[in-house]
Amino acid sequence: MPVPVPTQPPRKVKAVPPPLPHPVGKVPAAPQHEKLGASQCRGCHRLQYDSWAKSGHARKALDCEGCHGNGSEYAKASVMKNLAAAKAAGLIFQTAAFCEKCHPTADASFLPQAHAHRKK
Numbered sequence: 001m002p003v004p005v006p007t008q009p010p011r012k013v014k015a016v017p018p019p020l021p022h023p024v025g026k027v028p029a030a031p032q033h034e035k036l037g038a039s040q041c042r043g044c045h046r047l048q049y050d051s052w053a054k055s056g057h058a059r060k061a062l063d064c065e066g067c068h069g070n071g072s073e074y075a076k077a078s079v080m081k082n083l084a085a086a087k088a089a090g091l092i093f094q095t096a097a098f099c100e101k102c103h104p105t106a107d108a109s110f111l112p113q114a115h116a117h118r119k120k
C-alpha cells in the first residue's frame with residue numbers, strides 16, 4: 001500500500017533584507033597570498049632554485065614568487081601536485097608579455113629559458 005505523502009503547506013517567503021555594507025575595517029579577509037621567499041621553494045625545487053640563484057634575476061631580486069605569484073596558499077605538496085588547485089591558490093605561469101617589460105624581444109620561445117627545468 002502506498003503511504004500517502006502529506007502535501008507541504010505553502011511556504012511563507014520572508015522578505016530578505018539587503019545585505020549590510022561591511023563596517024569599515026571589518027571586510028572579511030580574502031586569502032592573503034603572502035610571500036614566502038625563494039628559500040621556501042628550494043627544498044622541493046632544488047634544480048630550478050640553483051639555476052635561478054646564479055641568474056641575473058636573483059641579482060635583481062626577481063625571485064620565484066616575482067614570476068610565479070606569492071606562495072603561501074599554493075606551496076604545499078598537497079596543493080602543488082594538482083596544477084588546477086595550485087593555480088586557484090595563486091600559482092602563475094607568466095607569458096612573454098611579462099618578460100617583455102625587461103626583455104623587449106621576448107616571445108613564447110624565450111619562456112623556457114627562465115631557469116633550468118626538470119626533464120620532461
Ligand code: HEC
Pocket residue numbers: 036037038040041042043044045064065068070071075076077080081082083091
Ligand atoms: C612541499 C614541497 C613544495 C614546495 C615548498 C613548493 N613546491 Fe612547487 N611543486 C611541488 C610539487 C610536488 C609539484 C608537482 C610537480 C613537480 O613535481 O614538479 C610542484 C609544482 C610546481 C610548479 C609547476 C606546476 C606544473 O605542474 O607545471 C611550479 C611553477 C612550482 N611548483 C613553483 C613553486 C614555487 C614558486 C614555490 C615557492 C613559493 C614552490 N613551488 C614550493 C612541491 C613544492
Ligand code: HEC
Pocket residue numbers: 055056057060062067094095096098099100101102103110111112113114
Ligand atoms: C623586472 C625585469 C625582468 C623581467 C620581468 C624578466 N627578466 Fe629576465 N633578466 C632580467 C635581468 C636584469 C637579467 C640580467 C641581465 C644581465 O645580466 O645583463 C635577466 C636575464 C635573463 C636571461 C639571461 C640571458 C639574457 O637575455 O640576459 C634570461 C634567459 C631571462 N632573463 C629570461 C627571462 C624570462 C623568460 C622572463 C619572463 C618569464 C624574464 N626573463 C623576465 C630582468 C628581467
Ligand code: HEC
Pocket residue numbers: 038041042045048049050052053057062063064065066067068093094111112113114115116117118
Ligand atoms: C623570470 C621568471 C621566473 C622566475 C624568477 C622563476 N620562474 Fe619558474 N618558471 C618560469 C616560466 C616562464 C616557467 C615555464 C617555462 C616553460 O614554459 O617551459 C617556469 C616553470 C617552473 C616550474 C615547472 C617545472 C619546470 O621545471 O619547468 C617550476 C617547478 C618552477 N618554475 C619553479 C621555480 C622556482 C622554485 C623558482 C625560484 C627558485 C622559479 N621558478 C623562478 C618563470 C620563472
